[in-house]
Amino acid sequence: MTKNFPLAALQLPIAAMAPLLKKAAKAYVAGSTVEQALSVAQALGPEGAANTLAFWDSACDSPDKVIEMYLQTVRASAASGLESYISIKAPSFDFDPSRLYPVLKAAHSHSIKIHFDALAPETVDATFCLIEESLLVHGDIGCTLPGRWSRSLRDAELAIRLGLTVRVVKGQWGAPDGEEIEPCAGFLNVVRLLAGRARHVSVATHDPALARRALVILKNAGTPCELELLYGFPKQGVLKATRALKVPVRFYLPYGHAWLPYALRQAVSKPRILWWLLRDGFMARHQRRNALCVQR
Ligand SMILES: Cc1cc2nc3c(=O)[nH]c(=O)nc-3n(C[C@H](O)[C@H](O)[C@H](O)COP(=O)(O)OP(=O)(O)OC[C@H]3O[C@@H](n4cnc5c(N)ncnc54)[C@H](O)[C@@H]3O)c2cc1C
Known part of the structure; x- marks a missing residue:
């Protein structure tokens, strides 16, 4: 039913969709503070024992504010006793190694992994340069490789050589012209290249097959x-x-600013995303109502 919902004819203007998008986005964040994200991890019970804490900044947050939030996340994670690693976004602090240094030092002293999310393709080279510098301070570093980019096979070789852990995703950003491949095929190509060679691989997809x-x-x-x-x-x-494969499960818990995990442009052009949007608007309302019930 979900994928066939007849929304193809629904051409909502972007402005009209804004309130819906804002509401839908709330279903994807575990709160506005790291404490709220950790409470969500605790409420998930044994399921949430392993988690990824990811501060999602807004366009208004300065690089210094972003770094301060990453530092808070490392400290809160260390105090929580949960099995967490910290996901960060290099463009949000201008790829600046001196800004990142205190975060790496704190993560190193608490033995917490720092992982780099993948963003737009033009950010990748600068992110890998920063990763190489970060390894001089802290040896436990991870990167994200989107299957839909042909360059991810080269980046996978680099990740193996640097001893990084790898998260494989389909990817939210398209590749430059001619470098885009079918996401599932690309995902499996990257996984095959990493198999038997990478330190650790996170399979990050909700696609069951x-x-x-x-x-x-x-x-x-x-x-x-x-x-x-x-x-x-x-x-x-x-x-x-x-x-049946009995692999550990980890939950990525974003907190802070509620960005939608898909592009608005995509939502307008792909009817199935519009359907998810409508469903998520409902979910956000439903989750809030449940939370209020629990608080009473
Ligand atoms: C842990 C994790 C970390 C990620 N990190 C990054 C990253 O650093 N950089 C990056 O570019 N991408 C990242 N992604 C996003 C990823 O690239 C995909 O966009 C996203 O996972 C959707 O693709 P899918 O593989 O789950 O398969 P899809 O086929 O897109 O989705 C599988 C199923 O999941 C559900 N679903 C998918 N999308 C949505 C949605 N938006 N709302 C509601 N339900 C949905 C639907 O039921 C769908 O049938 C991450 C994903 C995960 C799970």
């Missing part, structure tokens, strides 16, 4: 791996499809 295939490849090669899921996305299908 893809997650299963990727995890089987990694397990057969003896590569340490996990399933990493986004808070707020539907999880039952992918958990059911992968349960």
Whole structure:
């Protein structure tokens, strides 16, 4: 039913969709503070024991503010006793190694991994330069490789050489012209290249068949791996499809600014995303109502 919902004819102007988008975005963040994100992790019970804490900044946040939030996240994570790693976005602090230094030092002293999210393709080279510098301070660093970019195979070789852990995703940003490949095929190509060679691989997808295939490849090669899921996305299908493989599951918990995890442009051109949007607007209302019930 969901994918066939007849929304193709629905051409909502972007301005009219703004309130809906704002409401839908709230379903994807675990709160506005790291404490709220950690409460969500605790409420997930054993399921949330392993998590990724990701401060999502807004366009108004200065690089210094972003760094301060990353530092707070490292400290709160260390105090929580939960198994967390910290995900960061290099463009949000201008790829500046001197700004990042205190975060790396704190992460190093608490043995917490720092992981770099993937953003637009033009940010990748600067992100890998920063990763190489970061390794001089802290050895536990991860990167994200989008399957839909042909360059990710080269970046996977670099990640192996640098000893990084890798999160494989389909990717939210398109590749430059001629460098885009079908996301599922690209995802599996990257996984095959990493299998047996990477330190650790997170299979980050809610696509049940893809997650299963990727995890089987990694397990057969003896590569340490996990399933990493986004808070707020539907999880039952992918958990059911992968349960028998007995791989650890981790939840990525964004907090701070509620960005939608898909582009507005995509939502307008792809009817199935419009359907998710409508459903998520409902989910946000529903989750808030449940939260209020719990508080009473
Ligand atoms: C843990 C994690 C970390 C990520 N980190 C990054 C990153 O650093 N950089 C990056 O570019 N991308 C990142 N992504 C996003 C990723 O690139 C995809 O855009 C996203 O995961 C959707 O693709 P999918 O592989 O889950 O498959 P899809 O086929 O797109 O989705 C599978 C199913 O998930 C559900 N679903 C998918 N999208 C939505 C949605 N927006 N709302 C509600 N339900 C939805 C639907 O039921 C759908 O059938 C991350 C994803 C995860 C899970």
